[in-house]
Amino acid sequence: MSHKPEAIVFFDLDGTLFNSQVDVLSSSLEAIEKLKQNNIIPMIATGRTPCEVVDLMRKTQIDSIIGMNGQVVLYKGEKVFTNNIDKDVIVRIHQYSKQEMNIPLSFYNDEMMCISEYSQPAEKFYNYLKQPVPSVDDQVYLKSPIQMILLLCESGEALYRDVFPELTFIRNTPYCVDVFNHGGSKGYGITQLLKNKGFTDVPTYAFGDGMNDFEMFLTVDHPIAMGNAVDELKAQAEFVTDTNNNDGIAKALQKFGLI
Structure with missing residues (x-):
């Protein structure tokens, strides 16, 4: 049984953790560091594969990822789940x-x-x-x-x-x-993570902006849409924060008392 975090926060990349210049805001980097200090696990949840985001994971010091829209799950470097196509x-x-x-x-x-x-x-x-x-x-x-x-x-x-x-x-x-x-999604990957690690009672939060975040929003306890998100996703959100260019992640983490 793994040591349980206080919460887990999942971050989509494009349009969410990344700003319009495909970079991470300094406010987001500081917020991620504060999450870790508070025993809250930051995780990337992306359509990209882990090997694409090695530099980003090093830069953010995030070592856990829901990759390829939930088709692979790595938690602190451990491969927890894969969903191979026949x-x-x-x-x-x-x-x-x-x-x-x-x-x-x-x-x-x-x-x-x-x-x-x-x-x-x-x-x-x-x-x-x-x-x-x-x-x-x-x-x-x-x-x-x-x-x-x-x-x-x-x-x-x-x-x-x-x-x-x-x-x-x-x-x-x-x-x-x-x-x-079929049936694979970021949400499915999150479900496999929580089940396999014994984290089903850990509070979960997710940030996203696009339709490949929809199932993730249905899975976590607290879905948070970016201000630049598509309207269909905003409709599923508990809270709509500021945009990916205007400290949306840090502002929402502060609002929810996570940092």
């Missing part, structure tokens, strides 16, 4: 994307990411994230477990939903769609 399903979606849709893919697990081919959609998406384009390996799923796939496209995902009912498709940016096992 290889046969990946073969099917790869063939369908290549032969029917002409949509390139990215393949993710908690330790690496690859793309199916070098393409303009890949360039556009990773430039949007301010990241280098990953290496090409269109058969990586035959060698390694895959927990999330990205459709690198600006439209077209609707056709996939009927063909692949065992998968969930969530548009996370204008240039990509996150794909993972």
Whole structure:
């Protein structure tokens, strides 16, 4: 049984912990340090894979993450949960994307990411994230477990939903769609964490701004929407704080008495 924290706070990244310049405000860094001093665990909850955010985790001194929209959970460096996509399903979606849709893919697990081919959609998406384009390996799923796939496209995902009912498709940016096992979500990852670590009675808080935060908001005790969040998410929030550019995280943590 792990030593129980006083509370756990989950932070989405883009539009939430990150400001518009894809950086973390000094007020947020100070707030995270105060949380830790108060035996409150800060956790990242993101569509990104842990290997993408190594530098951020080092900068914030956060060592726990709900990654890939809940498909992997690391708690203080320990791998608590993974939700791998069946290889046969990946073969099917790869063939369908290549032969029917002409949509390139990215393949993710908690330790690496690859793309199916070098393409303009890949360039556009990773430039949007301010990241280098990953290496090409269109058969990586035959060698390694895959927990999330990205459709690198600006439209077209609707056709996939009927063909692949065992998968969930969530548009996370204008240039990509996150794909993972049906029923997977940030909320599902949080549920697995709390169950596996014996933390089901620990108070939980979450900050978010987009629709991939929706299930997380339904799961935690105290959902907090950023001022820049989409209206549908604000409607599910207990509290709407200031924006990601205007100390929204620090202000809400102070309001809830966590720092």
